[in-house]
Amino acid sequence: MFEARLLQGGLLKKVLDSIKDIITEGNFDCSPNGLSLQAMDSSHVSLIDILLESEGFEHYRCDRNIPMGLNITNLVKMIKCAGSEDIVTIKCEDKPDNVTFLFESKDNDKISDFEMKTMTIDDEHLLVPDQTYTAVVKMPSAEFQRLCRDMAAIGDTVNISVTKEGVRFSTTGDMGTANITVRPNPSGDQKEEERTEVQITEPVSAGFALRYLNSFTKATPLSPTVTLGMVPNLPIVVEYKIADMGHVRYYLAPKIEDEENAVEA
């Protein structure tokens, strides 16, 4: 059987908020190491990778691997019934038909439990290679969110190019073009989470659909910082770390310019 107790129930809500715009259902894989999820959006352009390590839970028991297929839309509805400060316990059998969610209020004066039907989802898992990113940018997550939103008001695609000098975000739309460059700021003055850091072994530049990036930024409440990892001609990774717990990562396939177009440019 599987049983996990999480003191910060609000975290569960934040995690669900970070994926509900991208997928409508998904397999949560329970294993002795923790709770994880890997899922692609319906057009297979982006991939969500979530890990909540067993150590982050107050209590965690899982004897064997259990796939827990859940409808995310319904799950979000259900979580809404719980208070954001509640302690949550998730329970299910080895081959579950149902998953139980138990919410206890902080003062222990209210207990609610919900039983949700599971579903069988045949999802394909992709093999995400462990790679060294040639460019890694760490920046405040709120700033990244704002940037993506501003860019999306102008164009559909953002070109992200990382050099030693900083990260340049540019987009083109019907009304014109926009460029925003974020420079790494010298360490010392600010708090760690307000800093922008760039580590680079090779300059990278690629285009990505803003529609997806914008839905990734729904994870902003999970972490004060966001990390972007890029390798030439490969998907970008956008990572939000969950303190003492794990991460929510998104992979997004690039947009590749047509050869015809490239010649013109």
Next chain:
Amino acid sequence: MRKPVAVSVSDGWGRSGKESKPVRVKVEENDDGEKSFSHDEIAGLRRVLLQWYDVNHRVLPWRRNPHSVKAESKEGALASAAAAEDKSGFAYCVWVSEVMLQQTRVETVKDYYLRWMQKYPTVEDLANADIEEVNKLWAGLGYYRRARFLLEGAKYVCEHCGGKMPSQVEDLHKIPGVGLYTASAIASIAFGRRAGVVDGNVIRVLSRLRALPGDPRAPSNTKLQWKLANSIVDADRPGCFNQALMELGATVCTPKAPKCDSCPVSGSCHALQKVKSWGKKSNPPSVMDYPEKVKKKPPREETIRCCITILSVEDQSYFVLVKRPEKGLLAGLWEFPNVTLSGEGGASQESESARNPQGREQLTALVNEILENSSLEVCSEGGHQDLAEIGSFDHIFSHIKQKSVVDVVRLEADLKALEALREKERVWVMPCDSEEGIKSLSTGVRKAIKLQKAGSKSKKASNQCTLEQFFGKKK
């Protein structure tokens, strides 16, 4: 304090005396004096409103006002002087315009009206049309039931009234799809019958003039509105008077920011009097408090997934469209094959979509069913001839908020396959570049086409890769 009052109410329809003196009728005892108009007030309203109308009315293609001070309108009236004798013909024009104007803005209606009159100048021409053509001409106006009713009504007029529009409210009311409002409007405007009308504009004007409380569409209040409308309608120019009342509602006594300063009948407006006599106390009333706003039920939400199926035959591409059922929403109109993901369906659909993420498989099966016997097929998974999602859009009907997820599939076809599809009764193979064809589709379908066209344009600039191009599959 209640006292029995004598209120002037028209004693019925079809009376057209020379004098515009109202008929005095005793009204039920429980009637409140506040809710009626006095004899003098009625005389004043008629005079002032008609005067105002002759100077201020909008010039619209279906409108005739021989008393108008507007040159262009007078010319129109003269030009149609010959037609003026043809009251049945005018009645048909009024009918078409009134039906089009229900729930639709005047500016939008103008073009549709002119095109309609060009294609079906008389009620006989319309009666001989088929629903397919009528729907196509109506495309984009919304509330497609209205087009069907017009056609059925025209057939009724030709079968039961010898092709002449009846002139009495009661007889007009018998025509399928013609309600009391439309019947009264036609009778008063085209035939000079003395009949009041009540539409949304009139409800607003009357509610404010008499500061009527309560839901204006509640049965008892509807009765009151009709009674008031019938009591004030002018006997000599009932059509112009009714149009004046509606025009006032549309241009001066508007739902928001009414122009009370330029209102010709502000002196009789009880709502305005309440505002003026309020003094300096807090929470002042507003003319806009009338009529009372009734909360509408929010539209139900629904998600569908549709597939724009495109056939490439030599240099030409074609959309494959299917016909909707003859009843219900958008009855008999053409659309792209689609499945409902959530909303209308019950639990069965829910579990269905559980097995097929977002209805993709269902939609593939549906498209293949449509393509049956044409040797064309959409692959269920992977490959070139597979469904590709391009985006989504929302469309709001009066009672449904519908989200459409749009897929595109392109198939190479030959002329033989095209012929096989053309033989199918409920399938329409439409050239993608046919402007005429696109014009004849409902707004929702046009939105999908717009999305597809925008997508194919931006596709030229940059291509979205999928993750499978980079990451291998895990066993």
